[in-house]
Amino acid sequence: MQLSLNGRWNLFYFEPGQGVQKGAHREDFSERDAIAVDVPGDVHTALIRAGILPDPYYDENPEACGWVEDYEWWYRTRFSVPSDMQGERFDLVFEGLDTLADIYLNGEKVGSAQNMFTPYRFDVTEHLRRGGENTLAICFHSVVLEAEKKDVSRYWAAFYKPRVWVRKAQMNWGWDWGPRFVTVGVWRPVRLEAHSVARIAHLFAHTLRLTENGAEVRLSAEIEVIGEEQRPLVVSFFVRDHGQDWGVSAPVIDGKAETTLWMDAPQLWWTHDLGKPHLYTVEAELLDGAKAVHADSIRFGVRTIEVDQSPGLEPETTNFTFVLNGVKIFAKGADWIPADNLIGSIPAERYRKLVQMARDANMNMLRVWGGGIYESPEFYDACDEMGVLVWQDFMFSCAAYPDDDEDFVKEVRREAEVVVKQLRNHPCIALWCGNNENQWIDSMIHWNEPEFPFFGKRIYDEVLPQVCAQHDPSRLYWHGSPWGGDDANSDKAGDKHNWQVWAGMIYPRTSREEPRSNPTPEGVSYRHYAHDKGRFISEFGMHGAPVLRTLQRNIPPEQFFYDSEGFLYRIKDPDTSRKERMFEAHVWQPRDIQEFVLLSQFVQAEGLKFGIEHYRRRKFECSGALFWQLNDCWPGISWSVIDYYLNPKGAYHYVARAFAPLLYTFRQEEDGSVTLWSVNDRTEPASGDLRVRRMRLDGTVISEEEHRVQVPANSSQQLLRLAPATDPATEFLVVQVKRGHHAPDNVHFFAEWKHLKMPKAAVQAVFTPKGQEGSCWECELRSDKVAHFVHLVFPQDAVQVSDNYLLLLPGEPRTIEFTCPEPCDPRQVQVWGFNVSKVECEVRG
Missing domain, CATH: 2.60.40.10 (Immunoglobulins)
Known part of the structure; x- marks a missing residue:
């Protein structure tokens, strides 16, 4: 039995170390000056709602929010235990605490937390009042203050070196696509659980083998016994699917119940482009004799996933091809970053919408990047249901991590065990990956120091593979991204990140060769994709502006001009001149923000199309194209193809066509x-x-x-x-x-x-309503001459549109259907294009 403690709590803040002195952990602490905070949620969102912080994304307001990271934050709530909630043991369960926390119940400290990524469970039986009110208080310490006490002299890290000591979203300290927001708070659900005799701690279901007639499935349950008495326990497993059930039982031996089940003619889980992503429910009942003492359930898919690493057709190469249910697939997709800087307050519908947009753009894989978070259950559920595979990084990125510290390594092992057990039942997860870019960058930093230790190697080469082999033998563990071959970013094996385009890096390179670059317009041109011989490209891309209204919404009017301070604040890439080099390579320099939006979206769209089509033509010499990046965490100018307000850029529609089956x-x-x-x-x-x-x-x-x-x-x-x-x-x-x-x-x-000698084109747009509510419209586009990159610019965010950013040929109309979140007047819709000089609009019906 469980009691949810989610909802509205009270929030307080103090100078570091002052909370306990002022009695914030005590039951009699005055809550008169409390700030309301939601659980799950985060401190920044609560302060914004209370008017203490400004809109965090307008102008340079991230700087005005920076003080939050310097304080100690306290969450408090009161609750009573229902009379019918009985058990031998009561546990307080926190699905996510961000990050360094002490937990107090009725004035007594009951536990501590030091890892944002893992749940925590505390036995509070001795401290809980079952017949009265309980006071729960949580103190969150400043992670910045604690991290900066650590020695970082031996390590390197992008953006902020002390972050390597903190098991927390690494992008919190800023990245080259987002501002610094060091979040804090209870970011995932909280509950009280009551148990007797024993509980099911973890369930696991995975497919051992497939045949033409059926599937052999392994079922296991990890059992935690409550108390000292050992009893003969049994777990009954039921696999259910709309009336078709399979059942089997297994005794609990040494804390585990394991068995196999044969399923005749099961429906398989496929990516959406190959079939139906069918899901089964596994229900498990823990029995003490004839009495059920605990029950739990999971969903899983009957499927096998492998990576073919056989010798390639080209000399001295190795394939890197995902094989789903025996079928080789070309992975088409993008890299995923957290869907908002304020991670604890991301709504479930935002996850589902973004995954749906990826699926609708013909993507069959997303890579969860290693500088963010192990994503929300809503994300993985959406990928399961929509048939989108997930390349799952462990959360280490662009840094050397202190694997010479035994306490740190111990915590990493615990984190990995928890995460693998939490996520392994999702059929969408295709691969576990040790980190993002750590081997590659380290080899470039220390290219001429062969004896210099690679800090983190022990994690990626020992700890993580051991954990994955023990707790999830059904998937490949891959040591990093990129990784494989003599150089971690080799053309000959494994996966590769192509940053020759945009950044000017020169490939190929060997592991002990001095890194070279050519940051000239010619050196950064996307035409270099045509020479890429990588086996699986897991990062590549270039900047594209968000839609104009996103910039108008966040740049002050007095700063709303090209290359103003307010404009450049939207770009977190340290080298803001890269955009000029890319423009010079392909088009021309923009004269104002509107032309910047048009040209940067155009170059991004054409560049991604050029790269994707090259990689797909090389199928299966190249077996994947995951571009950087799908989404944004704030309204900035970045590599994303969907802006923060869920507006697709031109590249989104180009990618959807380039990824067509x-x-x-x-x-x-x-x-x-x-x-x-x-x-x-x-x-x-x-x-x-x-x-x-x-x-x-x-x-x-x-x-x-x-x-x-x-x-x-x-x-x-x-x-x-x-x-x-x-x-x-x-x-x-x-x-x-x-x-x-x-x-x-x-x-x-x-x-x-x-x-090109592009003509000046005149475009006619005719709008016709679809339905009576005024939200759905059809637009027929015609042009008197060849018109390129013709698109509708909408007056609302998150408009669903069937297609956009089109090539119009004379006498060949194209029709677009679109649905606005609210009724809209099509006369407010603008028509833009690469060479459109005149537009005539007509509204019918």
């Missing part, structure tokens, strides 16, 4: 010719009649051909070779499916954007 894609060859390729991620062959046109930018057709094509299942192949352009500045190619399996239209321009 069936894709026809052009490749520029060195001799000037162009080859047309097909990529099919489905497990069935495809066919179609393709219309391939060579056109001029004024809309005239130079030539047209039609080809009947057969595309094998799960393949990439070259279809055609087309002649070079006569005039690269005015010609382009278009491929469209006339009949057959659907694939998005695609286009190839022969020259760089800044060299």
